[in-house]
Amino acid sequence: MRHLGAAFELELTDSTLTERDKAFIRHFFVDPQNPVYTRDLFAGLTLDNLSEEPVFFRVMLAGLGHDHGWDGFPGEFLPRFKGIYNHFSTDNEMKFTWLCRTLRPLADSGIPVMLVKGAAMYAFYRKGMPRIMDDYDVAVPEADFARAAELLREAGCVYAGTAPWSDTFTASVNGRQTKIDLHKHIFKNAETADRHVWENALQTEAGGIKIMAPAPADMCLHLLDTEMRNFLYNEHPERRVKWIVDWCMLSDRYEDAFSPEKLRDLSVRFLDTCHVRLAMRVLSAVFPELMAPEAVDSCFPDDEGYAEWLDRAAVFRARLMAVTALPDRKSLTPRHLYLAARRWLSEYRLMGPELQVQYGKFTFLDYFYRKTGSGNFTGALKQYVPRLRLFSRTGRKDVIRHEGD
Numbered sequence: 001m002r003h004l005g006a007a008f009e010l011e012l013t014d015s016t017l018t019e020r021d022k023a024f025i026r027h028f029f030v031d032p033q034n035p036v037y038t039r040d041l042f043a044g045l046t047l048d049n050l051s052e053e054p055v056f057f058r059v060m061l062a063g064l065g066h067d068h069g070w071d072g073f074p075g076e077f078l079p080r081f082k083g084i085y086n087h088f089s090t091d092n093e094m095k096f097t098w099l100c101r102t103l104r105p106l107a108d109s110g111i112p113v114m115l116v117k118g119a120a121m122y123a124f125y126r127k128g129m130p131r132i133m134d135d136y137d138v139a140v141p142e143a144d145f146a147r148a149a150e151l152l153r154e155a156g157c158v159y160a161g162t163a164p165w166s167d168t169f170t171a172s173v174n175g176r177q178t179k180i181d182l183h184k185h186i187f188k189n190a191e192t193a194d195r196h197v198w199e200n201a202l203q204t205e206a207g208g209i210k211i212m213a214p215a216p217a218d219m220c221l222h223l224l225d226t227e228m229r230n231f232l233y234n235e236h237p238e239r240r241v242k243w244i245v246d247w248c249m250l251s252d253r254y255e256d257a258f259s260p261e262k263l264r265d266l267s268v269r270f271l272d273t274c275h276v277r278l279a280m281r282v283l284s285a286v287f288p289e290l291m292a293p294e295a296v297d298s299c300f301p302d303d304e305g306y307a308e309w310l311d312r313a314a315v316f317r318a319r320l321m322a323v324t325a326l327p328d329r330k331s332l333t334p335r336h337l338y339l340a341a342r343r344w345l346s347e348y349r350l351m352g353p354e355l356q357v358q359y360g361k362f363t364f365l366d367y368f369y370r371k372t373g374s375g376n377f378t379g380a381l382k383q384y385v386p387r388l389r390l391f392s393r394t395g396r397k398d399v400i401r402h403e404g405d
Contacts, residue, residue, distance in 0.1 A: 005310025100207025
């Protein structure tokens with residue numbers, strides 16, 4: 001493996017989770033529980049101050065405590081943990097009732113509905129769990145997407161934005177804003193994945209409608225794929241431990257579906273394997289008790305293709321961080337625009353294989369238009385030229401600097 005990619009994988013292994021997050025997962029899924037260890041693990045938690053600790057972390061503690069019969073939980077924490085558990089269990093139940101009512105017109109119209117991510121965990125894999133869900137990810141077949149979106153609007157949901165694979169809708173539930181992400185593609189590299197997931201989906205009835213969820217192994221791959229994309233794009237770092245806990249719960253209950261051999265065969269069929277390969281290598285390094293490094297290395301070996309992808313991933317993330325570190329402003333210096341274009345070019349190279357599957361011929365200009373929302377070169381000029389600030393406040397021209405890019 002080339003040096004850049006190898007260093008990036010080590011960086012990712014060291015920074016994906018905090019030491020407390022690692023201890024938390026090891027405590028519930030690897031080591032025997034005991035009150036002394038549990039008290040030490042919870043010592044840093046400030047239960048009365050929501051701004052100091054991620055709320056979802058305490059919710060997961062409450063949920064896992066309930067699953068384990070509160071074994072090993074310090075007695076002085078139990079009333080608060082049980083209160084957290086009951087609060088979010090009730091909140092989720094009310095919001096899920098609203099979700100089923102909102103999705104009923106889709107089901108009545110014959111549109112298949114699939115829940116993914118947290119909604120699938122709640123409805124299928126940990127029924128009634130107190131897992132915080134700010135939004136619900138719902139997938140429908142691409143052929144039914146336009147009709148499903150229209151039915152959500154008729155049900156009172158407000159369109160709030162779009163991505164290549166989904167549209168977002170908002171609504172007010174119990175006085176708080178809730179979102180539905182309506183997906184036309186379940187995985188972000190598109191149709192080949194979708195066909196397999198729909199064919200193997202689980203099905204149940206909830207709220208008077210038939211709903212589906214990905215099968216356990218497909219759900220696992222979705223979580224691994226999401227985890228790595230989340231890190232590469234530096235999005236929502238507080239969610240990473242949540243998705244890994246979801247993965248641990250699934251692998252603990254469906255052990256036969258989670259061997260590296262099984263996941264390798266599935267990922268080859270319908271995924272660009274690099275995101276999943278990286279996720280499994282990281283997990284096996286951090287939690288060798290849960291995923292044997294030798295088995296992962298055997299099923300997902302280092303090869304030239306993976307090394308090249310890691311190099312591109314490292315370059316992309318470095319350039320993304322360079323852009324995000326710049327101040328957010330309406331006017332742009334040439335340097336800012338240059339760094340953004342470099343970031344988009346490295347992103348295009350990283351995502352190239354998936355883009356070719358998804359769109360066929362897809363040039364960098366096509367990607368630039370999609371990222372900027374301009375549609376064509378004229379639109380891009382209209383969007384960016386008025387914002388371009390050629391002179392600084394001192395009157396000197398801004399200079400495009402290449403160092404550190």
